[in-house]
Amino acid sequence: MATNDRFDHFSTETVREDQILRSIASASSGQRGVQVGPGDDAAVLFPVESPLVVSVDQCIEGLHFLPGTPLKDVGVKAVRRAAGDLAAMAAAPVALVATALLPKSMSHREALLLYEAIQLEAQNLNCPLVGGDTSIQQRESDSGLHLTVTVIGTATRPVLRSGAKVGDRVCVTGPLGGSFASGRHLFPPVRIAEALQLRAQLGDDLHAMIDISDGLGKDAMAVASSSNVRFMLEASLIPCHPCSGWEDAIKDGEDHELLFVIGECADCSNLPFHVSEIGKVIAGHPGVMVSNGEGHQIDVSKEGWNHGA
Numbered sequence: 001m002a003t004n005d006r007f008d009h010f011s012t013e014t015v016r017e018d019q020i021l022r023s024i025a026s027a028s029s030g031q032r033g034v035q036v037g038p039g040d041d042a043a044v045l046f047p048v049e050s051p052l053v054v055s056v057d058q059c060i061e062g063l064h065f066l067p068g069t070p071l072k073d074v075g076v077k078a079v080r081r082a083a084g085d086l087a088a089m090a091a092a093p094v095a096l097v098a099t100a101l102l103p104k105s106m107s108h109r110e111a112l113l114l115y116e117a118i119q120l121e122a123q124n125l126n127c128p129l130v131g132g133d134t135s136i137q138q139r140e141s142d143s144g145l146h147l148t149v150t151v152i153g154t155a156t157r158p159v160l161r162s163g164a165k166v167g168d169r170v171c172v173t174g175p176l177g178g179s180f181a182s183g184r185h186l187f188p189p190v191r192i193a194e195a196l197q198l199r200a201q202l203g204d205d206l207h208a209m210i211d212i213s214d215g216l217g218k219d220a221m222a223v224a225s226s227s228n229v230r231f232m233l234e235a236s237l238i239p240c241h242p243c244s245g246w247e248d249a250i251k252d253g254e255d256h257e258l259l260f261v262i263g264e265c266a267d268c269s270n271l272p273f274h275v276s277e278i279g280k281v282i283a284g285h286p287g288v289m290v291s292n293g294e295g296h297q298i299d300v301s302k303e304g305w306n307h308g309a
């Protein structure tokens with residue numbers, strides 16, 4: 001791993017939050033939309049005219065990433081997971097804040113690497129890190145690293161889950177399934193640009209949207225349930241990652257592609273990215289069915305990541 005002189009001086013010290021804060025503050029100064037960044041009691045953002053969109057997401061060792069995962073990868077994942085919810089609402093990023101509960105064994109150098117990864121990824125997404133908080137676990141036996149990232153965005157007309165109508169078409173932005181086997185679970189895509197383009201081109205024909213984090217089955221059900229409609233998907237139309245069949249594409253989580261529902265006459269032909277149309281919205285009790293091409297319709301509304309497991 002490349003070393004950074006700024007970190008080496010502290011490599012044997014315990015975590016010093018003031019040093020981390022100073023490091024973040026210097027790198028975050030002058031960010032777009034930020035009047036006062038890290039270093040004061042609170043950040044100050046310039047006022048915006050559009051509605052604010054706010055979401056929070058956790059990234060926990062042993063649950064969302066394996067022990068031993070490089071800290072810079074953990075930082076990237078934590079930011080991208082949270083930013084996916086801005087994409088789901090077709091919101092433009094404004095800023096993010098992050099909290100970390102660090103293992104007692106973590107060195108100051110490691111903590112700095114983690115925060116630097118968070119800060120760089122936030123910057124890459126035009127969603128500057130403007131503040132946060134750090135705590136250190138008191139016992140070696142305590143659980144591992146916990147990160148919490150809160151994202152703030154703006155959207156003149158946020159896209160909700162509740163707008164799907166009978167007769168609409170159901171689409172996704174990219175291949176699904178096998179996120180763990182392919183390593184994409186650590187570096188999920190962030191479809192903010194695609195979401196903003198969908199909103200700009202389709203306007204009111206973009207009826208509902210969600211980012212697929214728990215699996216196509218459960219996330220499609222979240223939209224169907226909010227909209228009080230039923231989805232009929234075609235197995236042969238579901239775009240699958242090379243290491244996944246359609247059954248896995250339905251239940252694997254952490255794809256972070258967009259699932260969106262558009263009007264019957266919506267025109268997706270000029271979008272600068274590929275869209276896969278995978279089914280229709282039909283009337284009936286809320287649910288998600290998949291036609292497997294052999295005359296069978298399978299209920300997949302509960303297929304996906306189980307948060308209680």
Ligand SMILES: [Mg+2]
Pocket residue numbers: 084085088210211213
């Ligand atoms: Mg989401």
